[in-house]
Amino acid sequence: MIDAIVEAIRLAVTRIPDDVVSALREAYEREDNDVARFNLGNILRAIEIGRTESIPVCQDTGTLTFFVEAGVESPFLGEVKDWLVEATRKATTEIPLRPNAVDVLTGENSGDNTGKDVPVIHWELVPGDAIRIAVLPKGGGSENCSALAMLTPGEGWEGVKRFVVERIKACGGKPCPPVVLGIGVGGGADYSLLLAKKALLRRVGERNPDERIAEIEGELLEEINALGVGPMGMGGKTTALDVKIEVTHRHPASFPVGLIVQCWANRRAFVRIKPDGRVEVWQ
Ligand code: SF4
Incomplete structure (x- = not known):
């Protein structure tokens, strides 16, 4: 055992899953910024070396x-x-x-x-x-950009988006973008962060089965990529490969949002x- x-x-440390690699390749294909293409090319090369030589x-x-x-x-x-x-x-x-x-x-x-x-x-x-x-x-670098926001219910989903977008903008290249974001909404402070980390186990490209949540995932992904932080924080079209949101019921007075930031090495x-x-x- x-x-x-x-x-x-x-397997986890030497081989980046196929869904992540496909998303990185697509980001490389659609990129027209030379520095961003260079960074994505290096990331894809590191992944290839990890896979063929079985090294982290x-x-x-x-x-x-x-x-x-x-x-x-x-x-x-x-x-x-x-x-x-x-x-x-x-x-x-x-x-x-x-x-x-x-x-x-x-x-x-x-x-x-x-x-x-x-x-x-x-x-x-x-x-x-x-x-x-x-x-x-x-x-550790991406974990350092993870955060918790205890919003008021009045701030709601607009507050969630504002918190996440501002955090990713402030972190810039620190979490080694393109990132994958795990977001947990509801529960309490502790549980929202646990949900957020567990959300990272979902495949890139897979949406939440609840269409309302899936729509917010897509909107947030678009807003984050519009920031232009880009691969390794040096500008470009792809700051995030995906956004994964998990929800649970919350206390009527609380609106906890746990954010776990994962790097390209997802x-x-x-x-x-x-x-x-x-x-x-x-x-
Ligand atoms: S790619 Fe991820 S694991 Fe590697 S240094 Fe950057 S944040 Fe750390």
Whole structure:
């Protein structure tokens, strides 16, 4: 099981998913700004090298974040956490990953990407006997542009758009655009950010099944690309490849908006562990 999780981590950090690559290629094709084309060309080259040489596409291999959908009848529930921690250690040495876990007081690096509550594991209990693990390595530069807004209900969806557009404009090239945005609206401060991060697991180009939300995703994408921040913040037509919004009910007095910014290195992979011990890894 540990080796299968290491394989998923390797897939995530060395191979950018096809939907992301297609969106980057389309951005390259429609771009007429030379600097933007140069930057997109370099990004596509880094992706190709990662894929053919099986090496990480970016030196920042991120903080490993796992979303676990744990079937309540799985015989492995009690072991998954240990497997994830051990796989993180093994992946750090074998792939290798950059050691990215430091003590918040001393700054000392643990050296193996583990530490207090790291790797980050989000749990959801689901019916059934299988366990699905999503692997999301999250780079620090883009994470630094993530933010939370506690809007008033009166500000509503116009307020959401204003907050997101202003934040992306202020961040410029810091999150290594073209970015993918995960946005969680509703719940509370904590849950909106969790929804936002989980939204990044959706494929680029896939709209929210609720047509009203899908429309807002499209409008926000257009507004962000109209900013002209462009690839790596040096101008151009594509600042964002996609916008993913997830919603949940909210307190009548609150309108929380969690924004998680993901860079062009929009990495993910999945593992499914069946009750008989068989394992699938995919992207
Ligand atoms: S933000 Fe993303 S692309 Fe930029 S250095 Fe970090 S992981 Fe790499």
